[in-house]
Amino acid sequence: MSVPPGLGIVLTMDGxxxxxxxxxxxxxxxxxxxxxxxxxxAMPSNELKRSTKFGKTLxxxxxxxxRRSDGSVYALRxxxxxxxxxxxxxxxxxxxxxxxxxxxxxxGGGACTCIPSLYEGQDxxxxxxxxxxxxxREFLGGIWIYMPSDPxxxxxxxxxxxxxxxGSAPNMTERMLxxxxxxxxxxxxxxxxxxxxxxxxxxxxxxxxxxxxxxxFGPSDYGFCMLRHPPSTNGKAYKLLGGEMTTEIRFQLPGxxxxxxxxGRHQMIGLTTVTPIKAQVxxxxxxxxxxxxxxxxxxxxxxxxxxxxxxQDRDAVTKQQRGLSHGPTLxxxxxxxxxxxxxxxxxxxxxxxxxxxxxxENPVKETTLKWRS
Ligand code: FES
Ligand SMILES: [Fe+2]
Numbered sequence: 001m002s003v004p005p006g007l008g009i010v011l012t013m014d015g016x017x018x019x020x021x022x023x024x025x026x027x028x029x030x031x032x033x034x035x036x037x038x039x040x041x042a043m044p045s046n047e048l049k050r051s052t053k054f055g056k057t058l059x060x061x062x063x064x065x066x067r068r069s070d071g072s073v074y075a076l077r078x079x080x081x082x083x084x085x086x087x088x089x090x091x092x093x094x095x096x097x098x099x100x101x102x103x104x105x106x107x108g109g110g111a112c113t114c115i116p117s118l119y120e121g122q123d124x125x126x127x128x129x130x131x132x133x134x135x136x137r138e139f140l141g142g143i144w145i146y147m148p149s150d151p152x153x154x155x156x157x158x159x160x161x162x163x164x165x166x167g168s169a170p171n172m173t174e175r176m177l178x179x180x181x182x183x184x185x186x187x188x189x190x191x192x193x194x195x196x197x198x199x200x201x202x203x204x205x206x207x208x209x210x211x212x213x214x215x216x217f218g219p220s221d222y223g224f225c226m227l228r229h230p231p232s233t234n235g236k237a238y239k240l241l242g243g244e245m246t247t248e249i250r251f252q253l254p255g256x257x258x259x260x261x262x263x264g265r266h267q268m269i270g271l272t273t274v275t276p277i278k279a280q281v282x283x284x285x286x287x288x289x290x291x292x293x294x295x296x297x298x299x300x301x302x303x304x305x306x307x308x309x310x311x312q313d314r315d316a317v318t319k320q321q322r323g324l325s326h327g328p329t330l331x332x333x334x335x336x337x338x339x340x341x342x343x344x345x346x347x348x349x350x351x352x353x354x355x356x357x358x359x360x361e362n363p364v365k366e367t368t369l370k371w372r373s
Contacts, residue, residue: 033181034059034276035254035347036149037354038222039160041273041285044173045141048073053097055088059147060278063134064088066108068095074108075145077132081112087131109133140271141169142287149354157354161256162221166267170287171296172303176310178282180317184324185274185282186255187340188317192373198316199309213336214370219362222350223252224342231261251339253346266292280321286310336371 040058042065048054053066055078062078064087078086080099090100096113098105105114110133112126135146137160146156178185188194196210216227226249250258255274261267269289277283286306295302332340345363353360 032060032276032279033183034147035350035354036147037157038254038350039137039144039146039156039158040254040275041256042075042136042143042145042275044175044285044287045138045143045169048143051092051095053088053092055086057277058145059276061147062086062088063145064097065136065143066092066095066097068108070095072108073136073138073143075134075136076106076108076110077134077151079131080104081129081131104129106131139163140165140167140287140289141173142273142285158222161252161258163258163271164260164267164269166269166291167289170271170289172288172299172306174286174303174306174310176284176286176307176314177277178284178314178317179280179321180282180324181280182255182274182276182282183344184317184320185284187343188313188320189272189274189284190251190257190339190343192336193371194316195373198312201308210372212370212372214368216366216368217364218366219364220250221252222360222362223250223256223346224339224364225250228262251343253350263292266290268292268295284310284314336369336373338369 036059042058042063043054043056048065048067050067050071051069053064055062055064057063064076064078065073066076067073076087076097078088080087080090080101082099082102082104085099085101087097087099087106090098092098093105096105096107098114103114103116104112107113110131112129112131115124115126115129118124118126132151133154134148135154135156137144137146139160140163144160146154146160148154178188180188192213215229218225218227226247228246228248231245231247245261245263247262248260250260252258257270257272257274259270259272261269267290271285271287271289273285273287275283275285288302288306290296332338342364349363350360352358
């Protein structure tokens with residue numbers, strides 16, 4: 001068989017002409033700095049209606065999401081294994097997806113179910129054609145996806161983040177794209193020292209409100225935790241909640257922050273998820289769950305405040321790109337920057353485990369961090 005150079009079609013033993021495109025090995029050479037073999041937040045549930053599909057790039061990979069008529073969700077690599085057209089350009093036929101080019105059909109598990117061009121009696125086992133199917137889970141109003149490092153090993157090695165359940169879906173969701181690598185988005189969002197400078201506003205902070213902070217931290221699932229404590233008194237918004245109040249903030253790989261506020265008999269959860277779309281584009285979702293019915297009345301006020309907050313973070317990261325484009329050496333010092341150091345250490349430890357090193361062991365130790373913010 002003669003093949004034009006670069007196309008690289010190989011005739012495999014099973015008689016299927018397959019393009020030689022080992023996606024994983026291609027990725028291994030150009031290290032994108034994304035953690036794999038872990039769960040990422042993909043999208044809010046309400047963005048995927050029943051019997052519809054949606055194509056989205058995650059970690060540089062094209063992914064097709066589809067929801068069956070019974071409400072369940074699946075995700076496939078958004079590239080038709082026949083000749084590479086995105087499956088998301090096709091249509092749903094029942095619960096399956098039909099490629100727009102030659103009509104091959106795939107079920108949610110990734111197996112081909114129909115090749116319309118096969119002639120009667122042709123000896124070809126359709127179900128042996130497969131497209132990568134990603135594990136997905138849906139909970140608390142969000143769809144999560146497991147991004148494997150090896151497309152042949154898609155059994156999750158970890159569970160998705162464990163988020164306290166205080167409602168079935170967020171009361172409020174904001175989404176924003178940051179023009180940066182996930183690492184800068186994550187360490188920018190977890191960093192308390194920028195608060196009085198980036199989030200200046202009359203109802204929240206000013207640089208005059210800087211105070212010394214001292215917080216106890218410890219390891220938690222694939223991350224670290226700011227142990228439960230009464231919240232800082234200099235955030236006026238906290239006072240609105242009323243009652244005896246405590247907060248716990250957890251961070252976990254790859255980029256999930258869970259702030260759990262208990263206020264008297266009520267609770268509030270702020271869930272921030274950071275998902276790489278590609279090298280320099282990162283998607284942030286900020287979701288808030290609460291149990292106090294009266295807080296829902298304030299949504300028209302809270303929503304613009306949340307957007308403003310996230311927008312301030314995005315603006316800082318956007319300006320930062322101008323400096324980063326010159327490849328400067330950066331610094332992390334031993335104040336609240338220690339959290340960013342932990343992030344990189346956690347990531348390295350996890351990455352080493354997944355590429356054959358020792359089993360993940362949390363490198364974070366119980367400690368108290370001090371800083372002024
Ligand atoms: S490219 Fe999808 S069916 Fe041919
Ligand atoms: Fe911020």
